[in-house]
Amino acid sequence: MQESKERLQFNMINMIWAMDEENIIGYKNRIPWHCKEDLIYYKEHTKGKTVLMGEATYYSLKGYYKDKPLPYGKIYVASINDIKLDDATIVPDLISFLKDFKDELWVCGGATIYKLSLPFADRLYISFIQGKHEGDAYFPQIDYSKYNLIFEKKTEQVRYTCFERK
């Protein structure tokens, strides 16, 4: 009990994403569907939090938010390019970063970053979006036998879940 509480507070790597029935998560660097209730759910979980995302996802979000600040706490952006960002810290070596990270982190995509982060994640917050969509970015296959389903809520459009590593 004590141990899991400590893990929860100090060293919890969460991943959060939405995917359709064919594991599609993106198309032309955008989300392929418009699902307001899932955006609200995503914001509820990530607002003010420490987040990690790839460079492509960062610029995609900047496109949505335009001049408004991104609604997170500390922002880490994984990139192997030599770039500087006003509102984010660049992570040039994602694997070392995840190995050494000792805090609560929310991994927010995209496809490349999800794939590299999956082995380090404690919890997966997956929104299963109904239907099939045109897309060019996929979530990799997940071995669900490695996780327990600890939360599930179904609406007409979405099955919200949280899986915790066993």
Ligand SMILES: NC(=O)c1ccc[n+]([C@@H]2O[C@H](COP(=O)([O-])OP(=O)(O)OC[C@H]3O[C@@H](n4cnc5c(N)ncnc54)[C@H](OP(=O)(O)O)[C@@H]3O)[C@@H](O)[C@H]2O)c1
């Ligand atoms: N449905 C959802 O929930 C959701 C959420 C977020 C994003 N998305 C979608 O995902 C798609 C974007 O995914 P993406 O794979 O193209 O991009 P991405 O994961 O956002 O960004 C990839 C970045 O990671 C960098 N990188 C690769 N290996 C690295 C390492 N070992 N250390 C540090 N940085 C590293 C790459 O650098 P280089 O460019 O220099 O190689 C690249 O800039 C978009 O379509 C977006 O809409 C969907």
